[in-house]
Amino acid sequence: MSNEQSSTPAPSESSPRSEARAAEVHAIPSAPPAVTAVVPALAESLPDDRYFNRELSWQDFNARVLALAEDTSQPLLERAKFLAIFASNLDEFYMVRVAGLKRRDETGLPVRSADGLTPREQLAYIAKRNQDLVERHTAAFELGLRPALAEEGIRIVNWSDMDGPEQLRMSNYFSDHIFPVLTPLAVDPAHPFPYISGLSLNLAVTVRDPEGGTERFARVKVPNNVPRLIRIEQRREEREATFLPLEELIAAHLGELFTGMEVTEQHAFRVTRNADFEVEEDRDEDLLQALERELAQRRFGPPVRLEVAQDMSEHMLELLLRELEVDPHDVVEVPGLLDLTCLHQLSGVDRKELKDRPFVPATHPAFGERETPKSVFATLREGDVLVHHPYDSFSTSMQRFIEQAAADDKVLAIKQTLYRTSGDSPIVDALIDAAEAGKQVVALVEIKARFDEQANITWARTLERAGVHVVYGLVGLKTHCKVCMVVRQEGSTIRRYCHIGTGNYNPKTARLYEDLGLLTADPTIGADLTDLFNVLTGYSRQDSYRNILTAPNGIRRGILRYVAEEIEQASAGRESGIRLKCNSLVDEQIIDALYHASQAGVPVDIVVRGICSLKPGVAGLSDNISVRSILGRFLEHSRVFHFKSSDSYWIGSADMMHRNLDRRIEALVKVKDPKLTRQLDDMMNSALHPATRCWVLTSTGEWAPSPTSDSEVRDHQAELLKKHGAAG
Template sequence: MNLDHHAHFINREVSWLLFNERVAFEAARGDNPLFERLRFLAICASNLDEFFMVRVAGLKDQLKLGVGRPDNKTGMTAAQQLTEVANRAHAHVNHLYRLWNKTLLPALRKEGIDFTHPSQLTQAQRAHLEEYYHHHVFPVLTPLAVDASHPFPLLANRSLNIAVLLEPIAVRLPHESPLFAVVQVPSVLPRYLELPTGGRKRVFMLLEAVIEMFIDTLFPGHTVLEHACFRITRNADITVDEESAEDLLEEIEREVKKRNRGAAVRLEVQSSMSSELVETLRDWLELEAEDIYAIDGPLDLTFLMRFSAMPEYAHLRFPPISPQVPPDFIGETGLFEAIAKRDILLFHPYESFDPVVHFIHLAANDPQVLAIKQTLYRVSGNSPIVLALARAAENGKQVTVLVELKARFDEENNIVWAKKLEEAGCHVIYGLVGLKTHSKIALVVRREGERIVRYVHLSTGNYNDNTARLYTDLGMFTAREEFGEDASLFFNHLTGFADPPAWRRIATAPHGLKDAFLKLIHREIDHARAGRPARIITKMNALTDKDLILALFEASRAGVEIDLLVRGICCLRPGIPGVSDHIRVSSIVGRFLEHSRIYYFLNGGEEEYYLASADWMTRNMVSRVEILFPVLQDNLKQRLKHILDVQLRDNVNRWILAANGQYEKVEPKPGEPKVASQMQFYLEACGAADETAKALAESMIPRTPPRLLP
């Protein structure tokens, strides 16, 4: 049977849009707190921006270059994918704005919060806005005329603008067209402002609406015929010729500056904008009709992320959680001493990220520590880990830091940190040519008496203290000698010219990781064919690699039972008779972003568990430096088994992918207890005996079944 058939796969771009629809579901469900629903809506909008800036932009580039190569799984050409994406994206955007207009705005009004329009203003509010406009907004605005001597301006990516049609107050000749101008809504001012009400009700107005109220002040001597907001999304992917770049940091700095000037890939316009004005913008931006999104509501809903964080509305958000002390550190007096006793697993955000930060801080100040080596992919804006690394170098320790400058949309932040680390005396490297270093590893080399001990931290997530409170990730501390040797060899491989070494415990990409996974899958196939129980469970963010998918199809045909927990993109179509009928695909979307990667193989009863920085995506296997590492300690294996088991029983936030390519929401059966895996893990971290924590965790579990908007 030919397993490599187009019908056996789901297109990557379509699968991503299905994922964003699952995020939108969290904004729609009435049992989520109102401001959390606003946050999910903002996440959807932000996700769509990145999707267009990278994925749609890439397809458009293929089309422009005349690349006829179809998608290697579904056989769809770039043109076919763009059409399919446009159809689905338009429906998705319409759904998001129906949700905003029909559900979330009325819900805000019930809480005494409203977004108003000029026609609804009181005289006092209008006077307040007029004063605010003239003192705070007008001085910042710069109207841009567009005519023969003023070409259409190169408006920044994702900036909010107002298109204006004008005519002189003096007589205009019949054959003359209206004048055209653009006013950029300044991003340096707050997107929304509160109006005086004289009561308990709170009223807000968006900045662009304020500008439109007084837009005639920008064009004295002219009559404003029409004004409407628009927003351009541009190709924001950067291309760097690493082979010929003399200074990679400087080259990436130059490319990042070009990001705002990429080709337009999407135009969002107010639905009230006239067709003539839409066509004018479309013509100038060289876009197709399918690239125009008419919006019935405020453009750029990402402002809701900040709005939903207003401190006075804590009662409309999830109750805060307090990350707990990891159990293996309870009662310990020294971090190094605790790690020397046994391997320690950390489960974020339920367990605190502080031990990881403390690990680097302690090493920076410990006179017995000789060297620190660490990879940094995405770090926070005021990273305590980076500050500790800088201090370690100032204290005379050998500090080597690989800062990945090509981490998409974090390039500028990482460039800043790279320079600060270099100034402090750290040896900073920018990775290997042509590859992104996506591995998460830290090594501390410490003298203890007459011997050298290497302490290692490995993780599925970034060294980012902010996202460690929002993403679910797993990390492991170990002082095992074989892990220490592998860690030293790994950094030597990154900083020198050595070929990839023979690892004792880990496997790495781009040399060997895919082969390692394929061997593990084929070993389960061998067990199944020999009549032994065979089982694979994986948890990852995305599954796109064709070779691994085909291996899973083969395993299914051999009778291997397979459960795939895939949060986002999944190109494998499960449930196809004779192909993937032993494969089940689930996706969990909830309060925290599922980010950990766990790989389990039954292995004839000798169970093996692995954690990794890598998903099963082709880019992770061939164009990134990744690490897969085994979990060897029995109690930690049992913890991972429990995590997978609970997530596969989740009936609050889990979706199941059907053979038709659609996701179906899992709901508790009559009489079945609710299992909300994320909140159960938090409850367990707090301790089952802690009744206060138990009550708090239970309050976060939705109690009424959600329903989708029509």
């Protein structure tokens, strides 16, 4: 990760925990708020209604995911996958974004969005739109996918749809596997209403005493440690597959849970709770302990959504609203199965013809054949390498880089950031091997990575036990940059080998996420990463570098400088242009700068996967800006920035959002090798090709499918699979 000549400190005699605390105490300061304009006079010249609402734009993104599930040209089981992704996306949206809006609304502070809406106004728009999307989502499953799957012999049935032998088999399964783990919880003067955990599926049950006629409420939690969709067949190799939802099985046997009572009513419901907590970071407190304390409280966050079956009775709904203290506006009625994230299970059905054609990522030519690998160090001494996942194999590039470093006697040190990694991580294993071999290994494990906090705490402790110097992150900032440096003794010199990427060091997501990574032995980048790691692990407050831009102090400033250069070029009548590829475009300063570039005549082409607050194609404001979104088999995740007049290409971890530019440690690196910039140019040309299947954002906020002629459609990701030689 960094070159360890004079800038590398000697191994510390202090404990890893004390090193982590030292890094926290001397954390670099946060940047000032992002919403101040670059040049106030210029911002004042722009219209007040120049931004789309961030939250509503996110809903548009999830609607595009849903459109993939509705697309009959997609393989059936891939459509099921997109329905599940839509559902899990919506869960997180409520846990984080809606929860944040609710908190701001409750404070009563006049906090408005960039488009001028109060939190309460945004919540009203969100509630209406999400109810519409949920109904569309259910229809896509119940009216589209479910019957189409049934035609292929893959059925998801109700209890009443099953014949006698099937019901008998499932009753035996219930007795043996489900009944012992169920705990019905009654509600009466002696039994208070039970705690309902977030995202758990539950049955609300009304039972009547046949003697006195008294009715009572009870709750039965659907266990989450058994499959939600139970496969009825005994032989898994059969092409046909029939599944019964677990809640259907439990509902059919409620009489066994309430012996002697009459079950008069039962309905499924699900609660989503606020998971948008923030650690109260005290510079004198151990950050790990503070986070663990907050994680213990997350499960008790207030409800932000109540999903109920559409046929739930009014009196049952009123009881749930009262006991859970849920606002009626937070109720989402689902006209079908609740929690369609369970459709991920269908990927286990062995029907290759109903899935995308499998592929094997190609080994990058620079690293030899898969079976006969070349030395990564020898390769990088010959020149930089740009890897493009998942088309280029992660295991034979980045993973091989760390594994070879761990086994190489000439390697003195490895430094790496870890934001999210897999449960079985060869990267972490290699770092442990390196530490046990006596190398100096430093890992910055970002334990504040949302929803991966507990996993990262576990990794951090595992690494510590192996002798790795672990830093837990910086107070007030998340370390989101994807950087790694290997320091190697080569004769009388020290050489630094570096990787800067756009995606996590996670071999599993590297097969699903589209990402870029630069592997290099460039001395200036090595010097930059040395300085950056000194910021991350020590006392340095440096914020200017040679060949990288970093947040929170440098990325916005650098991007704005490059945009200003394009404006100057266009104003002088010279060729100019800006091309951006990112996940989200929200930052007002960046958007305003792009508006000014458009007004100066600079062509601006944007590829954004998710949220976009910029309004393209508005006369006099953004005539020269186009925005498109590509969704498909792989999750488009790389961030690329191209400025035509200087022919500068930058890649890195930062999206154009306040959190990335102001509250995270991020890094962008300039790609200088002409061979690699041509590779980036080809990728951007493919994404922006007029015939590439995408959605195009209009000035009114609509996302229109493009192109309209089927005969011209090309698939960007399929073209890259062919180009990289990924084997099917």
